Amino acid sequence: MADHPLFTVDIVTPESIIWSGQAEFVSAMTTEGEIGVYAAHEPTMAALSTGAVEIHTEDGTLTVGIHGGFLQIFQDTVTLLTDRAEMTDGGRVEALRLAEDMRDDSADGGGEASG
Amino acid sequence: MASAELRLIRRRIRSVQSTMKITRAMELIATSRIAKARVRVQQAQPYTEKMTDVIRNIGAATGSLSHPLLDVREVETAGVVVVTSDRGLAGGYNSNVLRLAERAIAAHRAAGREVRLYNVGDKAIGYFGYRKFASASEWTGVTDTPAYGDARTITNRLLEDYESGTLDSVEVYTTRYVSALVQDAVLWPVLPVQPPEIDEEAGEGGTSYEYEPNAETILGRLLPRYVEGTIFGILLEASASEHAARRRAMKAATENAEELVRLLSREANQARQAEITTEISEIVGGAEAMAGG
Numbered sequence: 001m002a003d004h005p006l007f008t009v010d011i012v013t014p015e016s017i018i019w020s021g022q023a024e025f026v027s028a029m030t031t032e033g034e035i036g037v038y039a040a041h042e043p044t045m046a047a048l049s050t051g052a053v054e055i056h057t058e059d060g061t062l063t064v065g066i067h068g069g070f071l072q073i074f075q076d077t078v079t080l081l082t083d084r085a086e087m088t089d090g091g092r093v094e095a096l097r098l099a100e101d102m103r104d105d106s107a108d109g110g111g112e113a114s115g
Numbered sequence: 116m117a118s119a120e121l122r123l124i125r126r127r128i129r130s131v132q133s134t135m136k137i138t139r140a141m142e143l144i145a146t147s148r149i150a151k152a153r154v155r156v157q158q159a160q161p162y163t164e165k166m167t168d169v170i171r172n173i174g175a176a177t178g179s180l181s182h183p184l185l186d187v188r189e190v191e192t193a194g195v196v197v198v199t200s201d202r203g204l205a206g207g208y209n210s211n212v213l214r215l216a217e218r219a220i221a222a223h224r225a226a227g228r229e230v231r232l233y234n235v236g237d238k239a240i241g242y243f244g245y246r247k248f249a250s251a252s253e254w255t256g257v258t259d260t261p262a263y264g265d266a267r268t269i270t271n272r273l274l275e276d277y278e279s280g281t282l283d284s285v286e287v288y289t290t291r292y293v294s295a296l297v298q299d300a301v302l303w304p305v306l307p308v309q310p311p312e313i314d315e316e317a318g319e320g321g322t323s324y325e326y327e328p329n330a331e332t333i334l335g336r337l338l339p340r341y342v343e344g345t346i347f348g349i350l351l352e353a354s355a356s357e358h359a360a361r362r363r364a365m366k367a368a369t370e371n372a373e374e375l376v377r378l379l380s381r382e383a384n385q386a387r388q389a390e391i392t393t394e395i396s397e398i399v400g401g402a403e404a405m406a407g408g
Contacts, residue, residue, distance in 0.1 A: 010161075010165075012161050012162050012165050013162060013263075014159050014162045014163075014263050014266075014343075014344055014347050015155075015158060015159065015263060016158040016159075017158070017161055030327045031327070031328060031332075032327045032328050035327070042325055043323070043324045043325065044324060044325045044326070044327065045169065045172070045173065045324045045325070045326050045327070045330070045333055046326070046327035046333070047327065047328065047332065047333050047336050068336075069340075070169060070333065070336070070337060070340075072165075072168075072169050072172070074172065074324075079165055079168075079169075081162060081165055081166060081169070081340075083263065083267075083340070083343075084263075
């Protein structure tokens with residue numbers, strides 16, 4: 001992989017910090033389309049759609065399926081805030097499948113409710 | 116026969132000891148659950164903190180925040196959410212928060228405001244049900260180990276009612292975990308969302324963000340998630356408090372039982388001694404009668 005400057009990436013869900021570390025490049029799906037981030041990206045705030053996020057680190061590429069959320073780029077830190085995220089070794093296809101599962105799960109809602 | 120008394124005391128000792136086994140087991144379970152619940156509270160914090168950051172940044176970048184969830188309305192109907200446990204045996208945990216909520220409801224009514232009640236946990240449902248306070252919604256099975264889905268279900272219901280104008284505010288009565296020994300029943304205002312203080316000096320005020328698609332849309336999507344995150348945090352903290360309160364109550368119960376066993380054993384020993392004394396004097400009396408005769 002080509003040498004690019006590193007920046008910090010945090011993937012944060014309500015349950016925990018899923019991943020935090022240094023990356024060379026990050027790609028994610030926003031509601032408007034795909035966004036690719038290298039170091040020194042201008043400050044950005046984007047709404048994410050359910051889909052796959054790829055993180056290119058020095059040691060290789062990580063894929064994460066995420067369920068909606070937000071992406072903030074500020075001072076060389078990329079923060080992904082999402083309801084749910086799951087790491088996978090299965091690459092982009094598997095990440096997309098995970099993301100679709102999350103979409104189906106959350107449609108059912110959780111807990112018991114009565115009126 | 117004196118042994119009847121002795122038998123009764125021994126039976127009580129056995130009964131107290133078996134209760135003590137239960138309270139001690141509950142104490143141990145609660146202790147391990149506090150630790151887990153505390154970890155979950157801590158793990159949930161970065162999410163809400165980052166969200167607060169984002170809202171603050173949008174506020175600083177756009178100059179002002181405007182969204183229906185931020186608007187402070189004249190309160191005609193107050194939404195009151197009461198968070199209790201499903202089970203008792205947790206000392207004053209439930210009664211503290213219920214008392215606080217009931218007082219607040221009375222205050223709302225005295226001020227001429229309608230109250231819409233939302234109960235979380237069997238104890239709140241039982242308490243207000245008995246007092247014939249109708250509730251708009253109730254949830255159970257949530258507070259023991261809250262899942263994010265539970266927070267979402269509750270939030271969706273509250274937001275629905277808030278957006279339709281059925282409610283003008285939402286306040287949550289819950290228990291805050293201060294330390295292992297102190298948990299306070301508190302009022303936690305949730306809606307309208309109180310925007311974080313925008314710190315002009317922080318140097319972020321001048322940053323211009325690029326928004327995809329735009330600041331309003333992002334804020335509109337962010338705020339409901341923010342409320343969800345807040346509710347989730349509240350549930351997690353209530354859960355940690357519940358386990359801490361239960362641990363303390365069970366510890367006290369175990370100690371009381373130990374004390375009781377000590378007192379009863381002493382009584383049993385006295386009774387046994389009295390019995391022996393009686394027997395000896397009977398034997399001595401009998402022998403003397405024989406010798407005399």
